[in-house]
Amino acid sequence: MKGTHHGNLDDHDRRRVRGFAAAYVFLVIMVVAFNMRRIADFLEAEAEESRRENPQAPPVQRxxxxxxxxxxxxxxxxxxxxxxxxxxxxxxxxxxxxxxxxxxxxxxxxxxx
Missing domain, CATH: 3.30.160 (Double Stranded RNA Binding Domain)
Incomplete structure (x- = not known):
């Protein structure tokens, strides 16, 4: 989560707001985005694995x-x-x-x- 390419939670210049509440809102948004990215990567890897196990069937003809x-x-x-x-x-x-x-x-x- 502290990586420079996703979220960059470590860089305080990216979230220049006043107050703890606003900082926590940004923190929550970054954590949600990070979790969604991990879920999407997991689903993509799972789909790729299933494609390797089951080669694509020929298309259905009309x-x-x-x-x-x-x-x-x-x-x-x-x-x-x-x-x-x-x-x-x-x-x-x-x-x-x-x-x-x-x-x-x-x-x-x-x-x-």
């Missing part, structure tokens, strides 16, 4: 992701990639590149990339 294919992420139920959807996206990208190349070849002015 029902819509468990039951239906997701076209936005191209995944099937269970999180497996949808190879058909991925192949369709590759074909669409290749088609767009082919069209762009054709336009570039037939155009008199160069297209921006």
């Amino acid at each position: 029902a819509r992701d468990r039951k239906y294919a997701n076209p936005y992420t191209a995944t099937l139920p269970g999180g497996a990639p949808d190879e058909v959807e991925l192949a369709r996206r590759r074909e669409k990208k290749a088609e767009g590149a082919r069209r762009k190349a054709e336009l570039r070849a037939t155009s008199r002015t160069p297209l921006r990339t």
Whole structure:
């Protein structure tokens, strides 16, 4: 409690008040803050220990992701990639590149990339 980084109870310049009552109020506030800090450190250490003992379980999937294919992420139920959807996206990208190349070849002015 007398450390310089937490409370600094030993330094009388930190609590410049007149009277014993005001000094005791500051003392009580510092002791409460110190105790709260120790409790928080204890709970944090306990949580860290429980995380080490029990590794984090995989996240729970939403029902819509468990039951239906997701076209936005191209995944099937269970999180497996949808190879058909991925192949369709590759074909669409290749088609767009082919069209762009054709336009570039037939155009008199160069297209921006």
